[in-house]
Amino acid sequence: MTSPADRLYAIVEQGLCIGCGLCQAVAGPDRVSVTKSSSGYLHPVVVGPLDHNTVDVIYDVCPGTRVDGLPEHLIAADTKIDNVWGPWRRIVRAWATDPEVRFEGSTGGVLTALGQYLLSSGRVEMVLHVKASTSEPTFGEPVLSFTEADVLAGAGSRYGPTAPLLSITEALDRSLTMAFVGKPCDIAALRNFARHDERVDQLVRYWLTPVCGGFGAPSVTDKFVRTLGIEPEALTDFRYRGRGCPGPTVATTAEGSKERHYLDYWGEDSTSWSLPWRCRICPDGIGDSADLAVSDTWPGGSPTRQASADDLGTNAVVARTVAGQVLLEAAAADGAVTIEYDITPDDMSIYQPHQMHKKYAVDARFKALGDAGRIVPRTDRLRLAELAAEMPVSINDYQRQGTARRLAEGKATETRPEIQAPE
Ligand SMILES: Cc1cc2nc3c(=O)[nH]c(=O)nc-3n(C[C@H](O)[C@H](O)[C@H](O)COP(=O)(O)OP(=O)(O)OC[C@H]3O[C@@H](n4cnc5c(N)ncnc54)[C@H](O)[C@@H]3O)c2cc1C
Numbered sequence: 001m002t003s004p005a006d007r008l009y010a011i012v013e014q015g016l017c018i019g020c021g022l023c024q025a026v027a028g029p030d031r032v033s034v035t036k037s038s039s040g041y042l043h044p045v046v047v048g049p050l051d052h053n054t055v056d057v058i059y060d061v062c063p064g065t066r067v068d069g070l071p072e073h074l075i076a077a078d079t080k081i082d083n084v085w086g087p088w089r090r091i092v093r094a095w096a097t098d099p100e101v102r103f104e105g106s107t108g109g110v111l112t113a114l115g116q117y118l119l120s121s122g123r124v125e126m127v128l129h130v131k132a133s134t135s136e137p138t139f140g141e142p143v144l145s146f147t148e149a150d151v152l153a154g155a156g157s158r159y160g161p162t163a164p165l166l167s168i169t170e171a172l173d174r175s176l177t178m179a180f181v182g183k184p185c186d187i188a189a190l191r192n193f194a195r196h197d198e199r200v201d202q203l204v205r206y207w208l209t210p211v212c213g214g215f216g217a218p219s220v221t222d223k224f225v226r227t228l229g230i231e232p233e234a235l236t237d238f239r240y241r242g243r244g245c246p247g248p249t250v251a252t253t254a255e256g257s258k259e260r261h262y263l264d265y266w267g268e269d270s271t272s273w274s275l276p277w278r279c280r281i282c283p284d285g286i287g288d289s290a291d292l293a294v295s296d297t298w299p300g301g302s303p304t305r306q307a308s309a310d311d312l313g314t315n316a317v318v319a320r321t322v323a324g325q326v327l328l329e330a331a332a333a334d335g336a337v338t339i340e341y342d343i344t345p346d347d348m349s350i351y352q353p354h355q356m357h358k359k360y361a362v363d364a365r366f367k368a369l370g371d372a373g374r375i376v377p378r379t380d381r382l383r384l385a386e387l388a389a390e391m392p393v394s395i396n397d398y399q400r401q402g403t404a405r406r407l408a409e410g411k412a413t414e415t416r417p418e419i420q421a422p423e
Pocket residue numbers: 104105106107108109110111112113115129130131140154155156157158159160162164181182183186210211212213214215242294295296297315352
């Protein structure tokens with residue numbers, strides 16, 4: 001019979017673990033530790049006796065095995081639903097009004113400005129988000145922010161492994177109202193966890209997310225660092241982007257800093273990105289279940305070298321819930337955020353063609369997982385079947401066969417984390 005540990009490791013081995021940290025919170029750190037594994041990613045390692053009931057809960061909350069759209073009770077009657085872009089009430093181009101926040105931010109600093117505004121206006125008592133890791137400079141780590149300066153310290157995108165939910169138990173135990181900022185998969189995980197811990201819905205008042213195309217494989221980031229003549233172990237700080245839009249990628253050691261253009265790290269287009277498997281088949285990179293989803297606004301999805309030197313940064317902001325729309329409009333009225341003008345889901349597809357294409361392809365890719373006897377992530381309210389039905393059969397077949405080929409080639413298979421305690 002399959003052991004509880006084998007079941008947990010199946011999520012990792014089938015490339016579905018994104019390293020969010022929630023299984024450690026569910027099982028307790030004395031039984032599961034989400035840590036840097038032999039593959040270089042953050043993955044769960046079984047360190048104590050694990051039972052099937054606990055693993056059942058993990059399968060119900062893990063964003064590798066379950067991803068749902070916005071809870072139905074949060075979809076107000078007059079909300080519009082776009083098959084690609086999901087529920088929306090208002091979509092705008094915007095930036096942080098404070099020039100320092102706009103500059104420090106990944107794009108236009110809107111997420112940072114909103115986090116600061118939520119604290120300064122007394123809407124929440126703290127913000128759970130992430131900042132650069134102090135121990136692994138290319139990684140991110142969770143942080144609880146209580147001041148506007150704390151929130152600003154987390155500005156910028158972390159394209160390395162980052163586990164925001166490692167701190168969720170500590171955060172909930174404080175019994176303080178909070179906002180959560182995490183990737184769409186982190187948001188999905190916390191929405192899942194709300195079914196198991198009622199404090200989530202009582203305390204988490206705002207759910208904010210960057211639109212997310214995936215993060216960089218640690219091995220590729222390390223390789224990039226070596227091209228700068230730096231051994232990854234020598235890094236004291238690593239900034240992927242921000243301080244401009246997108247701003248440079250900066251590697252810092254005790255000897256000083258070296259920087260390259262953002263495109264030198266990511267490549268000139270998304271086809272050269274090296275993404276974890278879970279990101280390649282992600283059913284929700286657009287933050288379907290957040291109050292607000294915030295993105296870049298480069299037509300075609302990528303900056304150009306010429307334009308980026310003068311780009312001050314402009315976000316697109318999708319308000320999905322009444323709470324999200326009210327927050328956005330209050331932040332604009334009180335001067336925390338500047339709204340340029342309203343846009344539509346069609347504009348989002350121009351800014352984010354990779355998100356649109358992935359959303360159309362996911363249903364066929366999941367079918368290939370099922371064909372291969374793999375875990376198929378459970379989804380609801382993400383419109384995946386409807387989107388596939390809009391596509392020609394030949395395209396769906398192409399996606400299904402392509403995924404089947406990658407599975408057969410072992411591209412969706414991860415090694416089992418090495419450290420393991422006997423059950
Ligand atoms: C892995 C990743 C992939 C992305 N892919 C896309 C994409 O495909 N299309 C697109 O338009 N935009 C993408 N972005 C988002 C984009 O880079 C900006 O983050 C977004 O536009 C918000 O900009 P901002 O200036 O408002 O953010 P900021 O004001 O800089 O705030 C960023 C917030 O996000 C949090 N954060 C940063 N990195 C992580 C992380 N790894 N995990 C959890 N929380 C994090 C920070 O704690 C901070 O609170 C991605 C971001 C990440 C982290």
